[in-house]
Amino acid sequence: MNTGLSLLVLVTTALIVAVISSPSLVTRRSGKVLAFVALFLLPSLITGMGFVLHLEHAKSTDFCLSCHVMEPYGTSLHFDDLSYLVADHYQNNLVPREQACYTCHTQYTMFGDVQAKLGGLKHVWVYYTGQTPETLELYQPYQNRECLHCHGASRSFVEGELHVDLLDDMRSNEVSCLECHEQVHDAANAASHAIWTHPDQDRR
Amino acid sequence: MTRDSSTDPSSDVRSHLSRAGVLIVLGLLVEASTLFSAHPTAFLVFAGAGAGLVVLGIAVYFWAVLRAQPVPVDR
Numbered sequence: 001m002n003t004g005l006s007l008l009v010l011v012t013t014a015l016i017v018a019v020i021s022s023p024s025l026v027t028r029r030s031g032k033v034l035a036f037v038a039l040f041l042l043p044s045l046i047t048g049m050g051f052v053l054h055l056e057h058a059k060s061t062d063f064c065l066s067c068h069v070m071e072p073y074g075t076s077l078h079f080d081d082l083s084y085l086v087a088d089h090y091q092n093n094l095v096p097r098e099q100a101c102y103t104c105h106t107q108y109t110m111f112g113d114v115q116a117k118l119g120g121l122k123h124v125w126v127y128y129t130g131q132t133p134e135t136l137e138l139y140q141p142y143q144n145r146e147c148l149h150c151h152g153a154s155r156s157f158v159e160g161e162l163h164v165d166l167l168d169d170m171r172s173n174e175v176s177c178l179e180c181h182e183q184v185h186d187a188a189n190a191a192s193h194a195i196w197t198h199p200d201q202d203r204r
Numbered sequence: 205m206t207r208d209s210s211t212d213p214s215s216d217v218r219s220h221l222s223r224a225g226v227l228i229v230l231g232l233l234v235e236a237s238t239l240f241s242a243h244p245t246a247f248l249v250f251a252g253a254g255a256g257l258v259v260l261g262i263a264v265y266f267w268a269v270l271r272a273q274p275v276p277v278d279r
Contacts, residue, residue, distance in 0.1 A: 002239040009236040013229050020218075020225040027214065035221065039265040043228050043258045050235050054250055057242040066243045124244065 005049055012042040058110060059102040069132045072190035073101070080196035084183045091196060094150075104146050135188055144170050147177050220268030224261045231257030 015038040024031040057063055065074040077100060079087040086104075089095045095103040102111070109120025119139050126132055148171065151157040158167065162180065169175040178184065186193070235254035238246040 005239055006236045009232045012232060016225045016229055020222045035265075039221070039224055039228060040262055043232060043262060046232060047235065047255050047258050050239060050250060050254070053239060054247045058244075058247065060242055063242045063244070124248070127244075 001049075001053060005046060005053065008042070008046055012038060012046065015042070055110065059099045061098055061100045061102075064101040067127055069127065069136065070101075072187035073185055075190040075193070075195070076185040076187060078195045078197065079186075079190075080194040084186065085181055086185055087196075091198075106146060106149075107143065142176065142178060144173050144177050214272075217268050217272045220264060220271075224265035224268065227257050227261030227264060231255065231259075231261060 015034070019031070019035050019038045022031060061074070061077075064070050073086075076084065076086045077090040082088040082091070086100075089104070090097060090100050102108070105111075107113075107116055109116055109123060112119075152171075157163060163170070166175050170177065231254050234257065235250055238250040238254060
């Protein structure tokens with residue numbers, strides 16, 4: 001799709017050059033229509049598709065980890081200890097690897113509501129001005145819905161011994177999953193964990 | 205805005221359209237150059253510089269067209 005869009009940019013560029021160097025531009029109807037296509041329709045289309053493409057990129061694990069403050073979180077995907085939620089979900093393919101972070105943080109910045117989007121701008125600001133705090137904290141407490149969109153309907157979850165009596169409280173977020181499933185990232189100590197690597201190098 | 209009747213209106217419009225074209229082409233090239241990277245800087249350049257130039261160019265284009273014909277353009 002990147003290549004297709006780049007080709008469209010070339011075509012549009014050629015069209016614009018043709019249009020602005022043609023004398024019929026402001027006189028003939030066909031010239032006006034062509035100008036409208038070249039100077040408005042195609043550029044808008046390309047810009048819109050570019051936004052979509054960048055948003056799609058932003059869901060990728062690579063994108064999240066391209067800011068170094070996120071690196072310990074990337075390391076936590078590879079802990080050689082499946083009692084950590086993130087390591088377990090990643091290494092056992094319970095979340096898609098290419099979009100691991102996004103899958104559990106669907107409300108993050110540009111994917112969330114207006115407030116989250118503003119929060120995202122703050123991240124970018126904090127990042128580029130180098131004011132990153134020692135330890136990162138969630139702006140808002142973690143929402144169970146991030147887990148429930150996968151687990152909510154599953155039998156193993158609803159029949160879980162300790163879950164049965166708490167289902168309503170968990171749905172309304174009064175009881176957090178993390179009260180019991182508390183080992184998540186341990187980012188602060190990421191460097192001290194042993195690392196598991198997939199035997200097939202390409203999969204990491 | 206009153207139009208200066210001593211200059212040829214169509215050449216005035218044409219020079220605005222050329223300006224719009226240059227802005228849009230620059231913007232599109234900047235946009236295209238960011239499409240192959242998934243780094244946040246690429247997105248910032250796309251949105252800030254690329255899309256900004258395109259939107260500016262389109263505004264200049266509409267401005268030129270509206271000035272040329274007070275009656276909306278035929279599509």
